Amino acid sequence: MAFTLYQLDGCPYCEKVADRMDELDLDYETVWVDALHSQRNEVKRVSGQRGVPVLVDDDRGVTMAESAKIVEYLDASYA
Incomplete structure (x- = not known):
């Protein structure tokens, strides 16, 4: 899985997703983003917006934002 x-860093919504991925024993790469929204160009390029967390699931061709939706997706797809 990729x-x-x-x-x-310090984002509770990001930590919620990371914790769930750890609970599901999913390996993932973390890309730490800048605190300034205006400096989050890579997130914008990948997801079309600058908010985090953003999860990219290369195996399924899925890119999504919003922690609750990401956790729901992880539970439905990998739990």
Whole structure:
């Protein structure tokens, strides 16, 4: 599985997703983003917006934002 999780240090929503991925024993790469929204160009390029968390699931061709939706997706697809 090839996951990339874009997250901000100290972001509780990002931690929620990372914790769930750890609980599901999913390996993922973390890309730490800048605190300034205006500097999150890579997140914008990948997801079309600058908010985090953003999960990219390369195996399924899925890119999504919003922690609740990501956790729901992970539970439905990998739990």
